Every structure is written in C-alpha cells, then in structure tokens.
Amino acid sequence: MVSLSSFAKQFREAVDKNHSLVCFAECIVDYSGRAESHLPVGNRILILKSDNTFLVHQKDGHMPVNYMKQGASFIIRDNGKSIMVQLKHSSLKEYMNIEVGKVHSMHSQLLEDNEKIQLVGTEKDMAEHIMKNPELVSKDFKPLSLEEHTKYGFIDVFGHDKNGTLVIVECKRYGADLNAVTQLRRYVEKIKKAKGLKKVKGVIAAPKITGNAKNMLTDWGFEFKPVKPPRFLEKFDKYQRKLIP
C-alpha cells in the first residue's frame, strides 16, 4: 500500500522528469472529448509513459478502457480522502479526470530503449512480393510499378497484360471483404476517367475473400487471385525454425 501523498508526489515527478510510471490503484475515471464516458470505482492499472501518454487498463481485455494521447497537461490535486489527477489536452479538446482512492503499488523510472520494432508481412511487403512474382496474378501480367501514392490513387500494384490492357491489383493481407471490392472499384473508375479508357482490369490478391465480396467482384467484372502474404522472409527464417518447433 502506498500513501496518497507519496502517490501524488511521485506522479508529479514522473510527469516532470519524463519517467515511465505504473501503478495499481482504486479509481474512478471520467472522460470528455470526442465522446464521453464514466467508469465507476474499481481497481485498475494506471500507466504513464515518458511522452506523457496516459493509459488506464482494466484487469481484462486487450484495449485500455480510457486513455489520453501525448500532449495533455497534468494537474494533481490532493483532496485529503483522494487524489484528483486532471488531464487536459487543449488542442484536441479532450479531458480526463482520475480520482484515486487507494494505491496498492507503484513504480516509476527512466526507461532506456532506442530500438524500433522490425515488422514484416504487411500489405506493402505483399505488393513487393507480387512485383517480384507477377505470375501470382496471371501468366501474362507485367507489373509496371509499385505506386503507393500517385495521382491515380494509392494503387498497390499497377501493370498490364499481353494485350496492353491496364491491370490494377489491390492486395489484402487478410481476407478481402466488401470494402476491398469497393476500394478496387473506386481505383478502376478513377483511372478509367483519368486516362479515358474503356477497359481496365481489376484484381484482388488476398489469401481469401468473403462470399458477398466475391459476388460483388464478379458483378463488376473483377477477378480474385488467392495469394498468401509473404512470410518466413530470409532474415527471419532462421529465427522462425527456432520459434515454432
């Protein structure tokens, strides 16, 4: 058990020194901003990060129950019976109040960490994979470019077939849904209009597709190509064999 006054002192210090702080505390949380919320009294995990991001986690679940992004100011007030922590994010017009009644434990320190996560298997990796292996789309597909942000939109892979017809490929690392089809539809319509073309092929490359999406795809004359997202890339290959027996 930590006294409320030392909680208030250590919290203030962590905010000012950009330390990271975690505590287990009984609290009431209120929020107002894009929406409004109230969380009645209970025991939660409070996390203050070195950039002053603030998270409230309940004992279960993946997501924080309340949170405040970087950029808020902190006012810590001692009411005697409880500590009021008031977060105010002026630019986002977001506000949060945490009334802390009991502090079961707390720890704060400077965390040294200069590393960034290395991630593979994203949609971009998939698009590059198709660039290198155009036969995944079709035998006569000749990819021209990987254009993420061009004037024609954010088309994943862009090329043509043996007849010179333009082909637009929309990659999805997960199962393609209705949204993926409408997205492809937008790109095809846009490029038809921009280039004054009558025929442009649209292809969705994804590991799978939902039934309704498949129907809409065929209705609109597009194609689906089952493509698995690239995994087990070279630099992770060795590691993988260790990780998954």
Next chain:
Amino acid sequence: MVSLSSFAKQFREAVDKNHSLVCFAECIVDYSGRAESHLPVGNRILILKSDNTFLVHQKDGHMPVNYMKQGASFIIRDNGKSIMVQLKHSSLKEYMNIEVGKVHSMHSQLLEDNEKIQLVGTEKDMAEHIMKNPELVSKDFKPLSLEEHTKYGFIDVFGHDKNGTLVIVECKRYGADLNAVTQLRRYVEKIKKAKGLKKVKGVIAAPKITGNAKNMLTDWGFEFKPVKPPRFLEKFDKYQRKLIP
C-alpha cells in the same frame, strides 16, 4: 532490481492464479503469427492481465509494441543468464518469445473490478438523435425505424419523404470520407434491387465531409447534411460542468 528466478516464479504464479502483473524489464521480443516481428534488446513495460492477455509497451506511444490475445499458453524457462517466456496461441497460430535479461521492478496482485465503462456519443447515439429530430435531415423526413441489422443491411436511419420516396441515412460521428459514401452507395443499390425501386434517396449525416467524398456524393445524386454528434447528454450534463471549467 528483481532476481531472474523470482521473476520466473512470480510470473508463473500470476499466470496460474489469474493475477494481474506489471514489470519493468530489459528484454528482446519476437513475434510470429499474422505477421512477424523482432524487437532488439531494450527496457520495456510488460503487462500480464488476469485473462492472460499479454502486452509489451515501449516507453513512448499509445499502442503496445507487441501483444498476445487471451487464450495463449505460457512456458517460462530459466536459461541461467535470462528467462525465456514463450507464448503460444494454438487456435490463432500466434507465437511470441520474450527473452528477459534484467527485471527492474515487478508487482502482481488480484485486481477486483466489476465495473464496465459507460460511454455516450457513439454513432448509435447519433442515429437515435436523428430519429428524435428528423428535421435535421430535412423538413419532410419521416423516419420509420432504427434498423441496425435488417435484411436490407446495417442502415442507420430509414424513412421516407413527403412523396413517399425511401430515404436512407448513413450517420458518421466524425467527418465523412470516401468510405462513407461507398457504404451509402452499397446500401442504396442493395435496397433498390431488393425492393425493385427506381429512386431511393441517400443522405449522409455527419459533422463534416471531405472534398473528394462530397464530389463522389454529388456524382451519385446523394445529399450531405451537416449534423453534430449529440454530446452533453442529460446524465453527463452535470458532470460536464464540473469537468470542464
């Protein structure tokens, strides 16, 4: 500083007893599942929740750098120089390895919390707001129903005008974008087909709309109605005046 052996023991105990655990530790994190990642050595916050959700947070930022959902099994192995925590989520085919080299602090306990967050200001609240105030859409709009999940789709508000023409309203609590327009377009097309109608009105009700979305909207003959999301609802009104001076 916590010894590696007591870290291993306390972690195992927390997993088995469904306690919540937080520690500050130097670690290396590897992940394989839907994607693959590697995070080199550094100091992070490790969080084990009572449902065995596991989170790794770096000192900055809103999101966890690595995580594993509820349902994984935990193997904790002492290598002498480090502790290997191996998470295996068989049904999701997700794996995570955390190699812990130093433990700066740790705490675990049973967290008692029976409360759920009360949230207002969602899209559903906005749809109800329009049901009660149909003039926000137009003077002659007569809403018929709030149908979230009907055979016609997930239409927010559904009604007709003075001529008996069907009106579909798609609400967005944030600015409407291209996606919102294609969504409305899908609903209108679907209901036209299902009911064999020639004309169905489509309306987007949102606080604002992007330029491109507005263009696509007018191209397709739909309308935009600026509507603010309902806030300061009665039960939070009193609280609000207190919270925001």
Next chain:
DNA sequence: GGGGAGAGATGCCGC
C-alpha cells in the same frame, strides 16, 4: 465461427 461495420479507433505518409 464467419461476416460486416464501428471505434474516443491509432498510426503512417503525402500534400
């Protein structure tokens, strides 16, 4: 369990 859509989505990049 799959499908569809919202979320206080967040984060990234480009303009």
Next chain:
DNA sequence: GCGGCATTTCTCCCC
C-alpha cells in the same frame, strides 16, 4: 493541418 488508407487493427453484434 487534412486526406486517404493500413492495422498482428480490436470489438461488438448478428447470422
């Protein structure tokens, strides 16, 4: 700053 889009999205609800 807005805009457009991916995300190991997550979460909820319905079929």
